[in-house]
Amino acid sequence: MGKEKEDLDSIDKIRMLVDLFYGKVKQDSLIGPIFEQRIKGNWEKHLEKMYLFWQTVLLKEHTYYGSPFPPHAKLPIDKQHFDRWLFLFQETLRENFLGEKTTEALWRAAKMAEMFQIKIAYYQARNRSPLG
Numbered sequence: 001m002g003k004e005k006e007d008l009d010s011i012d013k014i015r016m017l018v019d020l021f022y023g024k025v026k027q028d029s030l031i032g033p034i035f036e037q038r039i040k041g042n043w044e045k046h047l048e049k050m051y052l053f054w055q056t057v058l059l060k061e062h063t064y065y066g067s068p069f070p071p072h073a074k075l076p077i078d079k080q081h082f083d084r085w086l087f088l089f090q091e092t093l094r095e096n097f098l099g100e101k102t103t104e105a106l107w108r109a110a111k112m113a114e115m116f117q118i119k120i121a122y123y124q125a126r127n128r129s130p131l132g
Helices: 011-027 032-039 043-059 079-096 100-128
Strands: none
Touching: 011 032, 011 043, 011 079, 032 043, 043 100, 079 100
């Protein structure tokens, strides 16, 4: 029998989620290289930012300051990349956590992926357009 799954109700569990998830991202052949190119090996700084982001979103402890979209705006990514990101995130949640905050994290991640895709597609189309 495996360990009992707990909810994402503390910063320690959020750190665990983020670490497990980005462990998968680093190994992924589709999105891993894109993250590495952007982060340039400075994973510690990125992970710290993600701890604060999810702490703010899920625990309502306002520790993240900033806007999550701008760093993604110019990346060469599209639906397949968001689908993979979301798959890995949901897989990490389902394998390790269970509860109300976990359900919220699943929902929020799906909404973020959807919104980022729309915004990036708009940004890319606007920058290709002779009218933009």
